[in-house]
Amino acid sequence: MQTILAQFKINPGKEAEAEEAMKKMAASVEASEAGALIYIFHRDRRDAAQITVFEVYADDAAFAAHTATEHTGQFRSYFGTLFDPASVKIDRLERIAGFSR
Amino acid sequence: MQTILAQFKINPGKEAEAEEAMKKMAASVEASEAGALIYIFHRDRRDAAQITVFEVYADDAAFAAHTATEHTGQFRSYFGTLFDPASVKIDRLERIAGFSR
Numbered sequence: 001m002q003t004i005l006a007q008f009k010i011n012p013g014k015e016a017e018a019e020e021a022m023k024k025m026a027a028s029v030e031a032s033e034a035g036a037l038i039y040i041f042h043r044d045r046r047d048a049a050q051i052t053v054f055e056v057y058a059d060d061a062a063f064a065a066h067t068a069t070e071h072t073g074q075f076r077s078y079f080g081t082l083f084d085p086a087s088v089k090i091d092r093l094e095r096i097a098g099f100s101r
Numbered sequence: 102m103q104t105i106l107a108q109f110k111i112n113p114g115k116e117a118e119a120e121e122a123m124k125k126m127a128a129s130v131e132a133s134e135a136g137a138l139i140y141i142f143h144r145d146r147r148d149a150a151q152i153t154v155f156e157v158y159a160d161d162a163a164f165a166a167h168t169a170t171e172h173t174g175q176f177r178s179y180f181g182t183l184f185d186p187a188s189v190k191i192d193r194l195e196r197i198a199g200f201s202r
Binding site: 019026039 | 123127131139141153193196199201
């Protein structure tokens, strides 16, 4: 299992376009990546420009496949225009205990 | 829906006890809180003392019920002994798009 916590900021004035891009990305991951088990974009309730993505992949291969998709390449291209590349923080996490249902 | 991202650190030398406490807590949430949809403890792959909990509740009532349980009270009592209270960071998140399956 591979768990990723990605955090970044929306550029000022790009909120609507950014939301559209995130919705499209989530739909693409859901439709085409069977190994993506959880993939959720969030905004912080105290700072709507602060985005958190929680991602769980079945295994290393599923995560590698995710990074190689066309939609991931497309989403990455928005860093600069819609999202602030300097704000990106990515943590790789290891599950200790818990569940999703 | 209520989504919580909680982050905190394990006190030095308390790793084994902390892991036991987290496993017990996750099992209690899973067994007794039908409104807890996702509840996962993680360690950071680069810093094993850094804990991240990703929590999704069906609604405000499910989250309120979680905070009132005996196991949550018990887990909170470990801040000081097993976990560093000064390290706690809790973010309330709002889902924009995504899925779990």
